[in-house]
Amino acid sequence: MLHSKYKWQPQAYDANASQQFAEVLSISPMLASLLISRGICTVEEANMFIKGNMDDLHDPFLLHGMTEAVPRILQAVDSEEHILVYGDYDADGVSSTSLMIHLMRHLGASFDIYIPHRSNEGYGLHNHAMDWAHQQGVSLMITVDTGISAVEQVAYANSLGIDVIITDHHEPPEVLPNAYALINPKLSDCSYPYKGLAGVGVAYKLCQALLGNPPIEWTELVAIGTVADLMPLTGENRILVQTGIASMRKSSFQGIKALLEVSGIVKETVTSTNIAFGMAPRINASGRLDHAGRAVSLLTTEDSSVALGLAHELDHLNKQRQQVVEDILQEALTQLETKIQNGGLPSCIVLAGKGWNVGVVGIVASKILERYYRPVLILGIDEGTGTCKGSARSIPGLDMYDALTSCKHLMDHYGGHPAAAGMSLPIEHLSEFEIALNQYAKTILVTEDLIPVVEADGEWKISDLSISVIEELELLQPFGMANPVPRFIIRDVVLQESRTMGREHNHLRLTMQQGNNRLEAVAFGQGNLSELLTSGSSLDVIGELSINEWNGSRKLQLMLHDLAISEPQVYDLRGAKDPQMEINRYLQMMGPRLRGQSSQVGVIFEEKRLADIRNDLNELSLWVYDKNGGMISSNSLAEQGKDDITTLFVLDAPLSPRQLDEMMTTYKSLRNIVLLHDMDVPEKLQVPDRELFKKLYILLSRIGSVPVSERDVLSQISRQSSTSVRMLSMMMDVFEELSFIERSQGSITIVSKPPKKDLDDSLHFRELGKLAEMEQNLFHTNTMQLTNWMITLLKAIS
Incomplete structure (x- = not known):
């Protein structure tokens, strides 16, 4: 499962009014609905919007x-x-x-x-x-x-x-x-x-x-x-x-x-x-x-x-400005990281630096707001004059002009809008100013205000969308504030293909299908999402529609803004050279799409890794396989419980079907599994069947009824049958349980007149089948086979 990065907010509209607009104005129902979602309530207003002039x-x-x-x-x-x-x-x-x-x-x-x-x-x-x-x-x-x-x-x-x-x-x-x-x-x-x-x-x-x-x-x-x-x-x-x-x-x-x-x-x-x-x-x-x-x-x-x-x-x-912005941005982010480590993310982010060019601090504020979705003030400190000058950018939940007014006694000057403002103040007031703004913000902002919202123009099916309808949307131009480029939500599309584009592979192209209709999507700067998408997954997407013209061909294309996957997801990173680095990389890629705290991300591994994992990943919920089956909590976050864990990184494969069952059932909210276990597996097991056991019994019967070295026999039979010694040893466990052989001090003896028993009567036979199937899927299948198997297990317990 991957949550959307933003909260999607479809604009409501009256279907009857939409139909009336469509008929009276001779426009499509889609365009009519877009007019209504922009607050146009009457045909007269619609005419003014479309046909208004000087x-x-x-x-x-x-x-x-x-x-x-x-x-x-x-x-x-x-x-x-x-x-x-x-x-x-x-x-x-x-x-x-x-x-x-x-x-x-x-x-x-x-x-x-x-x-x-x-x-x-x-x-x-x-x-x-x-x-x-x-x-x-x-x-x-x-x-x-x-x-x-x-x-x-x-x-x-x-x-x-x-x-x-x-x-x-x-x-x-x-x-x-x-x-x-x-x-x-x-x-x-x-x-x-x-x-x-x-x-x-x-x-x-x-x-x-x-x-x-x-x-x-x-x-x-x-x-x-x-x-x-x-x-x-x-x-x-x-x-x-x-x-x-x-x-x-x-x-x-x-x-x-x-x-x-x-x-x-x-x-x-x-x-x-x-x-x-x-x-x-x-x-x-x-x-x-x-x-x-x-x-x-x-x-x-x-x-x-x-x-x-x-x-x-x-x-x-402008090129110089871009470089200056990048330099200040990096300094500001370093400063903010220190604040976060010392006291958490502030309700209102206030950052100030000596020599920061006050001409670009507003741009820096916008970039930090986009990343953290908090009101942001960036100020340049002029030690010569003893003043700070800066710019603010805010989110819809906080009127920045009102916020500044609440502490106007600390500033020399301020002015602006609810979303953006400028101010100047003495350096000695800076600390008090930051405290006052945060105290004000805490009284205004609620949790819902801190989730970025993207408005959408309703939910549509690919079959609703055509080139002629999209061409008609040009009547809404010019686009901008309060009249954005239309965004559409399309749910339950099946991902056919995802691939990266660009010299640095930092862009994404998707091919999606819904029924008999296909749609291509492009997402600039989101190439890393390709690692989180699996062909065949069902997606919900939101974006802008345009017409792509290439070599005389015209077809619809979605400029992808965001996506969500509601189904369980399995990511195959088996054999990663540095699993811990991969965990951090994947967490960074998933980011807000996990929509949870670090306690909802688990890591499971063998006990021998515990010291290293605690050093590097102790901010996550850490779990160790219990030798008797099950999982043991290994840090304070894990001790808080396992029911809320939604994403699990598997550093070491389970050693038994019981451990696998426990892993899949212990974490009741599990929706994402990232497999990072080593591919250097023990000798391969085969899924057992009667024919295989029959062949083994025939080979054993040739040895006679005298005791022989089990080690030597298994080595000899392994060469004759292309079956691993490990597999043969486990088959011997079955024969022993069914009284077909006797074991003593490393030797085996064929029972001359064994009792008549079915293989299914053997617990070892059934467990060997489960273990072989588990190892076959975990170590020897391709990515698609592995993910399908794991998702089947996830769905069975969800």
Whole structure:
């Protein structure tokens, strides 16, 4: 048995509503069900989701503060005031700033831009930037993707005679800045119908309010920032991103064309996925390792050669960023391992390191969250300033913004969303900060929150899936947050073949069958799963469906996300050179798929191994074969009991059928067996039959009725009959029990007139049959024969 790595959560939907959608919209029942699972309740909403366009956007003046902001900006332009656009250094901030540059150019305004340096200045507004703006003659400042928490900085700008218009989308604090205008759909007194806009989306609404119909190509910038900032692709975001992607496919922006080229993305087929994994990391790399101004220059230049040069610079920075992330990740994991050894896995993981680049700590946090599924905060320590700056990533069970708010007295600054946030604090508060966050997390998180969940779009059979149905799913594009690529659960498929792919064999390809229908699946980075999969096993799988085109052939392919096997599993590692290393390797491969504690993993072996096994594997439940049959617990975990053991590593084969029976019946919850026993077996036994015993008796009768050396006789008969001496000796036990021979001091004598008895009357005969069958299966069969035999035994006791 292998549990799924994630908890699968199929989205519920109303079958009647699905049928109505299918009929009214002339779409397949599958697409109808997917719309419903995305929270679309009416045909009108379904039409808007599928057919919504720019004409369906909300009036920008519904945003609180817009009525005040627009005339102030127009006044500044008419009066030739100097305007400052103040942005943020992430991809949303870069897109927002670039959009405002295009707006300022369009209006003919006098303007400058300011984006703080992530490492040297940190997030948000800064008083020294206000001083610089004042020196430049700025009288109006417009923030994009930042500013909603800048109470003191806005007050300082006001004291300098600078009016501040804040456009932002982050969670508003309790106390708001005294700005000339605050534009944020999340403000409590803002009645704007859609709350999910990115920072660039709010900036675009400002453009709308000022121009009515901004140039359609500006939505390309909106698409980049919205996707990169992981905003929900619903409502207005969906329309803006969809429009932006369509425009991007024929983009006139030199910077976007160059970025697509360097990212290896075909412009004519660009998708939201390309933005998320190709374009956004390169834009973000600018602000992480250098200054975000370089990315802004790329998105605003009109010179193609300059654009290509900048795009290559960002690509190089992104490669550097990847290496920096890997270096910090390894240091952080080492630090976390020490924490785990000293006190267990924390409810909220807080790790800090000297010199860690604060521009990439958010990525490191995401990677550690993915591995441990806990809220994670990674902070870089600057000993020169005595501060820590960092980023947090959280799981659905913990609102990170609320968590930080609970200990805001320990920080200099913080801000963000429920899933991600940034903060800075003095070094001397770090320990108290970690304790406070963990105390808060313990009051919020429950066990169910700590099991990663993957949502699925229902359970389907392979026969439900066709190329035409999958093609129809393109109507759901663009995919992203709140509108993920559809995932399907398919249960009870039979594994026909599994094999690894790639130069390093780190990818997996499966061929599965359900009835008369076949489906291929590919799992990138999961090549090691091939060792845990056996042909003929029944699988449950979950993944994304796509159409694979090769040599003119088109067929469905499942991008496998996860799988589960509910049947017992037997793994044949007989004759492993280093069995203990194999145990650790298999435990690492199985990982969360075992879904249990170390006490549920047992190891069984002969007593002679005990000292070594205790040294290396004492964290598992250790068992030794009892010479009289049965098992003896050999460490404290084993003494807790045997009923919960689900996975058993067999280092030494049982010596008798009784030991085998005891092994199979003792562990009542056993579902996985890994066989690691040595293949250097004693002389081979044959499954006994009457013909074999008849031949032996004839050979013995030729010796006569005088006593002869048993050793010499068995050696002679072994050469004549190609039967092992061990087998012959056990057959002699049968003859002795049936009074066909007599034994005395190493000699045997044929009984001249033996009693008439059947072989089945002999206990030795029956036990020899069981022992020979056991050894035949354990030592002399191929993997398929062995696993089928063991699974039959497992099923017989389950």
